[in-house]
Amino acid sequence: xxxxxxxxxxxxxxxxxxxxAAGGLLGLFVGTANGSGFMGIVIGAALIAxxxxxxxTILKNEQVSxxxxxxxxxxxxxxxxxxxxxxxxxxxxxxxxxxxxxLYEGRxxxxxxxxxxxxxxxxHYGFRVICGAIFVFLITPILVVMPLSFNSQDFFTFTPExxxxxxxxxxxxxxxxxxxxxxxxxxxxxxxLIAPIATIISVSLGTLAAIGLxxxxxxGRRAIMAIMISPMIVPLIISATGMFFFYSDIGNWLExxxxxxxNFVGYVKVILAHSVLGIPFVIITVTATLVGFDQSLTRAxxxxxxxxxxxxxxxxxxxxxxxxxxxxLFAFITxxxxxxxxxxxxxxxxxxxxxQMFTGLREQISPTILAVATILVGISxxxxxxxxxxxxxSERLRGMSPT
Amino acid sequence: MKLSTLTALAVTTALVxxxxxxxxxxxxxxxxxxxxxxxxxxxxxxxxKSGITIxxxxxxxxxxxxxxxxNEAGNVTWDVVDVVAADAIRLCDEGLAMEINPDxxxxxxxxxxxxxxxxxxxxxxxxxxxxxxxxxxxxxxxDLVGDTPPTSVCAVFDTEAxxxxxxxxxxxINNMEWALLCDxxxxxxxxxxxxxxxxxNQALAKLDTIKDDVIWWxxxxxxxxxxxxxxxxxxxxxxxxxxSVIEEQNQPVAxxxxxxxxxxxxxxxxxGLSDERKQRALDYIYFATDTQRLADxxxxxxxxxxxxxxxxxxxxxxxxxxxxxxxxxxxPNNAKNTFLYNYEFWADYRDDIEAKFQAWLAK
Numbered sequence: 040x041x042x043x044x045x046x047x048x049x050x051x052x053x054x055x056x057x058x059x060a061a062g063g064l065l066g067l068f069v070g071t072a073n074g075s076g077f078m079g080i081v082i083g084a085a086l087i088a089x090x091x092x093x094x095x096t097i098l099k100n101e102q103v104s105x106x107x108x109x110x111x112x113x114x115x116x117x118x119x120x121x122x123x124x125x126x127x128x129x130x131x132x133x134x135x136x137x138x139x140x141x142l143y144e145g146r147x148x149x150x151x152x153x154x155x156x157x158x159x160x161x162x163h164y165g166f167r168v169i170c171g172a173i174f175v176f177l178i179t180p181i182l183v184v185m186p187l188s189f190n191s192q193d194f195f196t197f198t199p200e201x202x203x204x205x206x207x208x209x210x211x212x213x214x215x216x217x218x219x220x221x222x223x224x225x226x227x228x229x230x231x232l233i234a235p236i237a238t239i240i241s242v243s244l245g246t247l248a249a250i251g252l253x254x255x256x257x258x259g260r261r262a263i264m265a266i267m268i269s270p271m272i273v274p275l276i277i278s279a280t281g282m283f284f285f286y287s288d289i290g291n292w293l294e295x296x297x298x299x300x301x302n303f304v305g306y307v308k309v310i311l312a313h314s315v316l317g318i319p320f321v322i323i324t325v326t327a328t329l330v331g332f333d334q335s336l337t338r339a340x341x342x343x344x345x346x347x348x349x350x351x352x353x354x355x356x357x358x359x360x361x362x363x364x365x366x367x368l369f370a371f372i373t374x375x376x377x378x379x380x381x382x383x384x385x386x387x388x389x390x391x392x393x394x395q396m397f398t399g400l401r402e403q404i405s406p407t408i409l410a411v412a413t414i415l416v417g418i419s420x421x422x423x424x425x426x427x428x429x430x431x432x433s434e435r436l437r438g439m440s441p442t
Numbered sequence: 443m444k445l446s447t448l449t450a451l452a453v454t455t456a457l458v459x460x461x462x463x464x465x466x467x468x469x470x471x472x473x474x475x476x477x478x479x480x481x482x483x484x485x486x487x488x489x490x491k492s493g494i495t496i497x498x499x500x501x502x503x504x505x506x507x508x509x510x511x512x513n514e515a516g517n518v519t520w521d522v523v524d525v526v527a528a529d530a531i532r533l534c535d536e537g538l539a540m541e542i543n544p545d546x547x548x549x550x551x552x553x554x555x556x557x558x559x560x561x562x563x564x565x566x567x568x569x570x571x572x573x574x575x576x577x578x579x580x581x582x583x584x585d586l587v588g589d590t591p592p593t594s595v596c597a598v599f600d601t602e603a604x605x606x607x608x609x610x611x612x613x614x615i616n617n618m619e620w621a622l623l624c625d626x627x628x629x630x631x632x633x634x635x636x637x638x639x640x641x642x643n644q645a646l647a648k649l650d651t652i653k654d655d656v657i658w659w660x661x662x663x664x665x666x667x668x669x670x671x672x673x674x675x676x677x678x679x680x681x682x683x684x685x686s687v688i689e690e691q692n693q694p695v696a697x698x699x700x701x702x703x704x705x706x707x708x709x710x711x712x713x714g715l716s717d718e719r720k721q722r723a724l725d726y727i728y729f730a731t732d733t734q735r736l737a738d739x740x741x742x743x744x745x746x747x748x749x750x751x752x753x754x755x756x757x758x759x760x761x762x763x764x765x766x767x768x769x770x771x772x773x774p775n776n777a778k779n780t781f782l783y784n785y786e787f788w789a790d791y792r793d794d795i796e797a798k799f800q801a802w803l804a805k
Contacts, residue, residue, distance in 0.1 A: 192670070194666070194670040194671065194693075195671075196670055222498065283515065287516065287517040288515075305519075387499030387501075388466065399473070401473075401503070401661045402472060402474045403473055403475065403663050404667045
């Protein structure tokens, strides 16, 4: 369908207001940064509209106007905020020039079906803009953290040195702090201890529960299911309060009657509490994979003399493994990310990474938190990528085409 | 699956058990630079001396609520807790903190003065072991105030001379007093006026004049961050935080010591500890609140030691090598105009005024 649609030049009455609106949007940001958002909108809109008018009616040369636009914006950026803004200006100059000609020449019509109405064309592009905006809003908060974690100051601030890309504005000292500070190291180790064990417990129990609940002869399946996934639905702060008192009693009993060391009991309490939070995720994902599982396979296995345990590990487990793994991932992330329950149930010796970040944010706004966040994002990406690669590999081995 | 659970438990035991053998003590404090100063001045020397591992829990902000819950659950996990004097009074009244006999539990001064005399009036509650004198005061951006840096706390209410945002704590304490002071009420009359309905309304009306220009903070680290960002022209916070912004982080910020409000911070030992833990906590307290230790803390943070005998021993900053005395809230140059936080007044009126203040905030 590409390029089949004939394109024609558009009237100025369409081009000018549209580019003015775009210019106003940019002007809003520049204006807000320089004191007055409203003035920014007006000036931005007027400037871009004037530029478009000159390009279209007077210059009539696309290449020349492109360079004029880029140089103008770069100079403007340099005037406002130095070299980094100049680089931004280069990008915006090219962008606005492209936008003006894209509209004026009617190029936006070239790639869409010829019979679409203007409204449908608008929606075609509007939809993409909305999708892009959602993406930007999802990702920017994560990305913004990364350069800030290399800040050479102890504040969440883009310093002038950073914005001018000077080396002294950046440092690795917050990473050094994370790796050398006892508190951070201890909480990191705690997280690495608590999360995997809680995950293993929730995966074992959750998978068993899901298999049991998928049997049609179990009475009251729905009610049991509802109770088991309730930790996911009940507000966390409420479960946490309940768990605090519940596990306090268990803890007192373990310490008092069985004489277990206090520290060990603390870990047991937190691990159990996190397992409870993780179980619903495992149940839900495993139940979902079990829907597609052919129960006659287990009967066939039984028919050939395999006992239920063997059937489970040889037949059922490999087939539902993707669900188990993704449930396990969720359980792991739940425990690794969890701050409310551990604040209630744990004591300071069980301080996990999120707890340390939470108190760090409240008491001392230190970019070490951002360094940790950056490291965690890195770990998460590696983890997810590994799981995805393993999944593809196993599919390839089983002769399925990766999707 | 079963096997892996067992392995996991075995691994946990293996990992946790060695840690449990060493003696441990959980000390609760405020976190940040403050906990760091305590670690350097008290925890590390104490661990070296006694072999006890000290775990820091930065939960002082919610100490009262947490201690109540722990007490109810019969599982107090904290050994020593750092709280402000007002919280200590509350905890003592509720029976959640242990009563201390200064002369029995605390070290005498080097010259033989008894601990009770050395701390003097600062022992505001039977359970409270004073540690530092700090103040809540204002800092301002030197580059945003023009040629006339503010000299009076009333600059906060003067949005014409000092346009821009200011940060104030999201609670009535201190703000009400400052508002009245700047509304023409004499210092000695402030609490008399604040007792009355009209006085409270007067304070809120004064705060109303700057309400649109205020960013409200709730954590001590907020104002330093806002000042460093240049988001506010001036803001209130604890003087130690401002010291760190100015001297350690080299930000263009200066202190406005006028009408600083003095307050106390110190230790309590939770009630209901086992004898063994109580003994350990008392041993720590005896060590950590002696004259030299209190003076040592001032090497890392600019809070005044609570013992009279510690003041002459205050030396230089451990890393920067600058004299700490001029940065103490109690230094004569800084304490020209100070305001003493009235515990009794706030004990009686806090709930009432706080409710009014929060209602005003939400309006």
